[in-house]
Amino acid sequence: MTETPSPQAVRSPRVQPSVGAALVLYAGYLVLFYVTWVVNRVDYMTIGQTADSARLHYALPTLFGSAFLVVMLSVFGWWRITLFDHQRSGPAWAWLGPALMFGIAASSFLLMRRESATPALVLWCVLGGIGVGFGEEMITRGALLVGLRARHTEIHAWLMSTLLFSALHVPNALFGEPVLAMLGQLVMTFLFGSLLYAARRLSGTLLLPMFLHGFWDTSLFLPRATGSDPNLVAIAVYPLAIACAVAVVRRQRGLRLGAAAGRSMPGEVHQREQRQP
Structure with a gap:
């Protein structure tokens, strides 16, 4: 565990972190x-096939949601x-996951x-x-994680925030995605989402998952819109993600x-990590 020092004079949040406050942002x-x-x-099955579709069905919804979050x-x-x-x-070796994710996305552009x-x-x-990277990460591994941390242990906060990240995609079935495909997508x-959570904990910041998520999504949408063959190597990211x-x-x-527990825990966590391989 590496502790990131924080200034003592940091202003307290105007609204105390809570599950309820986080769910308000999620629902909004x-x-x-x-x-x-x-x-x-x-029509979900045609998203991103044209510039107009990319604008109306991909960019604008995520940018509107991101503006709300800002x-x-x-x-x-x-x-x-x-x-x-x-x-x-x-562990240091877990950086292989984010690194592979970046490499696969970059190869898709090439x-x-x-x-x-x-x-x-x-x-x-x-x-x-950009909208997906900021919006979906901020609402799940940002606001939801912070709200859940106020009441739950970190493992429970990871599990619930990641399940709610998956749940973001359930309504896709109402817009034309086959139900079985939607279940597989979940x-x-x-x-x-678990790999992106790992990227946050490894780096200590949400900025890395934001970048990786946006870069990855663009590497899926843009090549598909240009009629390029799918990058089959992309499937390799999922076993490594686990x-x-x-x-x-x-x-x-x-x-x-959570805000109350976080200040007293680093020493205890450091001792626990020393006992783990």
């Missing part, structure tokens, strides 16, 4: 996102606690049919990736990182 983001889909009459996080005073942890945790990537398509896919997003997430989560047993 969901409502804005899916209302935008309803208004724009999204306002509410400022009102709550939650920026610091959602973006930064007091401690970093996890293999893409760039002649089909119009400026408008690239712009809206990139903006959509499993994959749970593994994906290994990395388990290794990081094991070190969170009994840990509490």
Whole structure:
């Protein structure tokens, strides 16, 4: 465990972290996102196939949701606690997961049919990736994690925030995604979300998961929109995600990182990590 020093004069949040406050942000983001889909009459199976679809069905919903979060996080005073942890945790080898994720995403861009990537398509896919990276990470591994930490141990906070991350994708079935495909997506997003949680704990900041999530999503949408062949290597990230997430989560047993508990725990956590392989 590496402790990240924090200034004593940091201002307390205007709204104390709680599960209820976090769920308000989660629900608000969901409502804005899916209302935008309803208004724009999204067909899930065609999202991102054209520049207009990337704008209406991918970029705008995530950017509207992100704008809502920017306002509410400022009102709550939650920026610091959602973006930064007091401690970093996890074995050094677990960095292989985030590194592989970045490498696979980068290779997808290299293999893409760039002649089909119009400026408008690239712009809206990139903006959509930024919206997804900021919005979905801030609402799940940011606000929800902070709210859950106020009441639960870190393992429970990881589990519940990651399940709620998967649940973000349940309404896809109402917009044209086959139910079986949606159920498979829930499993994959749970593994994906667990790896992003591991990236937060390894780095001590939400900024890394935000970048990785946005970069990964853009590497899926843009090549698909240009008619490029799927990058089959991408499936390799999921087995490694399991290994990395388990290794990081094991070190969170009994840990509490809520505002009240976080200040007294580093020494205890350090001793516990020394006893673990």
